[in-house]
Amino acid sequence: MGILSAIGRGLFGDSTEAKATRIASEDPFKIKFVKEEITLDDGVKLEVLSVKIRGIINSGHNLFPADKANLTVMLSTEGPDGREPIICAIESLQSERSLGFCYTSDSLEVTYGLCGGWSSGWVNLVSVPLMSLTFPRKGSLEVTAKLFVAYTLIPSGVVKEATIDYYNPHSGFIDSMEQRERGMEVAVSLAVLVSGVDGSHDNHEAKIVKGFIQKQVAELKDEVEINETKKSLNDAVIRTHAIKDVSLIKRSGLALAREAKDFESSLKFMIMELLLDVAGADDVAEQEETMFLNSLAHTMGMDVDEYKNMRDKALPIIMYEQNSAGGSEQLEDMLGLNPSMTAPEKKAQLSKEFRKWNPLQSSSDPANSKQAKKMVKAIGEIRKKL
C-alpha cells in the first residue's frame, strides 16, 4: 500500500507549473471507501474495507509551505448517541489514545504550488480485513472513513470522509455490553425463581445470589455505574422474589429463558452456572429444581452436551442420592435419558455416558473417582433393565 509520487510528471501536456496551479485550484484530492475481496499471495481470498485516494496532496495553504504530511484514517459508525468507534484486532491499527481503528501512513513529501505527492488513478491507502474489525452494533450500519492530512508545520489538516453501507451479521461490542447488563438482571431473576421452584427459598441459595451481585458490582469502576447496577439487580431480586405461585414461577422462568435465547453463548453459560450453583447450594438435587433447570436450558437453546457437563459437575450424583424423594426417573434424567427415547436410543445414550464416566473411575481426584464409580454403577443398573 502506498502513494505513488511522480513529481514533475506531465498529465495534460501543460507545463508543470501551469498544471500544478490548475490542479491546486481544484479540490486537492478525493477519497473512496469500498468493501472488496482481495487475493493474498498464497491464494487465500480475504474480504476487506479499503480506503483509496486520488489527486494531489499538497498543503492547500499559501503562507507556509509544508514539506511533510501524514495521512490518517479513522473508521466509525453513527449510533443513537453519536459517533461510535470501530475496533480493530490488529494492534498496530488500534489507536492508543482513543478507542477505535486508526491508520497513519508514513511521512510524505508535499510542496505547495508544485506537484507534491499525487496520483492520477485510485491508489489504495489502506485495506483492513473485515474479520479483524469489531463493530459496535449488529445489523445495517453506515460506516464512515475519515481521512486527516496532518502537516508538520501547519497545525490543522484537511479532512475528507466517505461512507458505505455495511451489514454486520455479528453482535457488536456495544450490543454485548447492553446485553450483558440485561443478562445480569435475567441471571438474578432466574436464580431467585430456581430457588423458589421447590416451594421455598433457603439461606444458602440467597447467599449465592447475593455473592453474584457483589461480584458483578466489584468489577465496575464508575460510581454512577456501580449504583445503577446495584439498584437494577436488587430490584430484579425483589420483583422476582414476590412471585410465590410455583406455576407462575415456571412460566416467568421460561419467558426469561426465551429472552436469553438470543444472548451470546458465553452469557448463557454464565447464567446457567449461577442457576446450577443455586440449585446445588443445599447439597440436595431436588427433582423440581433439576427438571426446571432442564427446561430453562432447553428453552435458552444451550448446547445439550455442554449443559450436561456443567450439570454433572455442579450437581454430582451424591446430591441426587441425598434427595430421598427422588426416584429412578431423576437418575435417568441425570444420565440424559428421557421417557420419549426408544430402547436403542437409551442404550446409545448410556454408552455415551459410560465412555465419559468409566475412565474417571481411576481418576487421581478422589471426589471424581467416587462420583464416577457411582455413575458407572447407576448406568449398569439401568442398562440391565433395557
Add this chain to the structure above:
Amino acid sequence: MGAIAGIDLGTTYSALAALNEIGKPEIVPDFNGNRITPSVVAFNDNNSAIVGVDAKNKLSSDPSDVVQFVKRKMGDPSHRYYAGGGSHSPVEISAMILKKLKEECVQYGEIEDVVITVPAHFNEIERKSTMDAGKLAGLNVLGVVNEPTAAAIYYASQDPVNGNVVVYDLGGGTFDVTILNIQGDKMVILSSKGNGHLGGVDFDNALTRHVVTNAREALGKELFPDHFFEIMPNESSDESKTYFKIMERAEKAKKQLSVSNEAKLRATTSQGDNLSTDILRSDFEEIISSHLVTTEMLLENALEDAGLSAANIDKVLLVGGSTRIPKVSQMLEAFFGFAPEKSLNPDEAVALGAAIMAGKRKIKATGGVGVSAAVHAEVAKTSVSECATMYFGTFSHNHNQARGEVMEQNSIIIKSGTKLPCEETKVFTTMVEGQKAVRVKVTQSQEAITDRENVEVIGEYLLELPANCPIHSPVGITYGYDENQRLKVAVKLPDGKIFVGDLHYDDEGNLTQSEMQRAAAKLDAFVVE
C-alpha cells in the same frame, strides 16, 4: 545363555513361562509345584518377606504386615505401604514378587531376558513402573506387552485362526477386552478397552458384603465398618482379621459356584461369632451382574472403536481366572451367538504368550545373537502390530463453539487405535506478543476428551521462547509412541530449536536413576522367600 521368559504380573496371581529348548513356552512352577503364585507379600520383622501362598495365609492372622493387589497402585505417585517396620512403594513390592518368581525358576537356570505383561489400558506411568519393578528385581526387561495380545499370540501359536478375534480378559483385578484381526501369521490389534478396578477381587468383595449384610440381622451387630468394602484395612484389628477371613471364604465359595449351583460359606470371626450361609449360583450372578454389564459395555465400545459389530467376530477367547464363572460364557454366547473358545488355560495363556513375545523382542534387540535357532523358528511364526490404547494430547486455548469463548482445552495429538510405532505432530501458536515461555502439558485419556479436568497430566515441560517472540509464532509438538507403548515428546520452538525428552516424572512413584539405585540396594538387603 540365560533363559528367555514372559511374566504375567497379575493383581491376585502371577505366573512365569520360559521358552524351552525347542522354542515352545512352558509354565515354570515354583518349588512346591504351584503353576501360579499369589501376588501377595508378607513382611517379617527381620528385614525379610515371604511371597505367595504363605504370605496370603497370613492375612487372616496378621493383615498389617501383608500387602496385596499392588497392581492397582502402580503409578500412584503418593502411595506407600507401611509394613514390616518400613515404607515401600508399589514398584518395590512388585519387584519383590518378580524377584521371587525369578529365584524359583531353577530348572531353567538364570532368567535374564523377560517381557512383563500389563493390562492393555495401563497408562504411561503404570507401564514405566512395571518396567522399573522388573529392573529392580535384576531382570533385563525387554519390554512390556499387553495381556490380551500375549494371550492371542499364544492361542494363534496353538490353533491357527483367520478373522476377527475378541480377547475377553477378566482377571483377579483388571478387565481388558481387545479386538484383533488375524490373517495367516499377521496379527493386527484394532482396539482395546479396559477397567483397572474390575476383577475377581471385586466379586469376592461384593459377595462378602452380601454375606455380612445378611449376617447383620442374624447376629444383631456389625462385624466390621462398611468402609472396609471401599478401602481395604491394613491394621491388625479383630475387625480387619474378620474381614479378610470372610473374604477368603467368599473367594472359595465363588470358585465352588463355578462348578456347582450351590456353595456354603462358613467362617468364625475373630470375635468368636459363627457365620454360616448357603449361596446359590443365581444369587451370586445377581450380586455381580452390574460388574458383568460393565464388561459388556466395554466390549461394545471396543467393537465400535474397531468399526465392527458382534456379527463380524469369528472367535472369542477367554483369559483370566474370573472367566471360569459360567455367567461370563453365557453372557458372551448371548452377545455373539456362539460359545467362546475354552481351549486355553485362562490362568496361564498370558504368561505363555509373553514368553513368545520375549523371544521376538530378544531377536529384535540382538539381531538373533543369544537366541537358539529353535526359538528363532518358533517365535517368528506370528507378527503382531499393536495400536495405541490411549489418547495423548496437550492443553491449548481453543475457541469452544458451543460456549462461545476461548477456553483451555485438551487437544488430542495421538488417537487411540493408531498403529504402532507412530509419530504425530500438531502445530500450535503463541498467544501474546513477546510471550516468554510455553508450558507443554502431556495428557492421556481413555476417550477423546476435550475437558481438561477429565484427563490425566502425565508430564510437563516449561520451555523458554526466543526474545520478542511475535504473537502467533508456531510451536510444533510431536509425540512418538513405540511398541512398548512408551511416549517420547519433541517440541519445536519458533526459532527452530527442538527440545526432546522422555517424560520426566515429578511423582514419587516413578523412579529417577538415583532413586532406582537406592531402591535396588534396599531390595538387595531384603531376603525374599
